[in-house]
Amino acid sequence: MRKIEHLGIAVKDLEHSNDLFRRLLGTAHYKTETVEREGVSTSFFMIGETKIELLEATNSESAIGKFIEKRGE
Template structure:
């Protein structure tokens, strides 16, 4: 498995409406818009930061993983996402190496990406996402 770049940094927030102005107006990042990812129980907002992105995550249900994160930790960095060419192949390579995963199969992420998460206990306490962009 080879990572291509940092795809994005996910930041959990209690309110996109309250958080967006900081990134857009104060920090001057280009705002790409919002999207609800029903499968993940979140609404996200993306900003361009060089060749990477910042992803703000707001829980849409009280039982979503982001809601649980916010309850335990408060707002802050939720995950680090790396871009890969093939998430399914990356999962297989990590499984072969005995790496603990949250996802054993790819699932849908924002913008139609294929994603999979590695367990933080396998990555020094950092929730790590592998992200394969949607091919047009």
Template sequence: MKATHIEHIGIAVSNLDAAIDFYEDKLGLKCYRVEEVQDQKVKTAFFMVGQTKLELLESTSPEGPIGKFIEKRGEGLHHLAFAVEDLQENLDELSEKGVRLIDETPRLGAEGLQIAFVHPKSTFGVLTELCEKQDEK
């Protein structure tokens, strides 16, 4: 597998509006996009910090992955996302190397990216997301 760069850092929050206000008013960042990803039961907000994005994630349902995460662990760092080329090839390679995957095949994520998650039990406790721009294929 070859990651090209850190695509984003995901942070789970209970109140997206309050978190956006904090990042804009206190840290001086600018939210450039808010988006709901219905099948993942999440609403996201994005900020650029240099070449890296921050993605704030608020659950739209207590049964969604972010809702469950916050109930179990509280707010905070949720995942680290790497940009890759040919996501499916990377997933196949990781699987062949015995890495535990959450997603065997890519699915649609925020900002139109194809995404897949690697299980934190294979990545030293860090939920890891792999992302590919659809237009790269």
């Protein structure tokens, strides 16, 4: 494996997680978006060449909502 291009992390509270990751990583997120058809809101951080995507369910029936319910944050 040469590099990790993208990591996705399911979170319960995107605003809280954005603040936490900003403090931990020392950088702010560079992009946010809501994808209604997927039932998710996301934000992206960049560390070197790796994107870290935080994903919060906007619908409990979405894939992220079900993941959080089954496995937790």
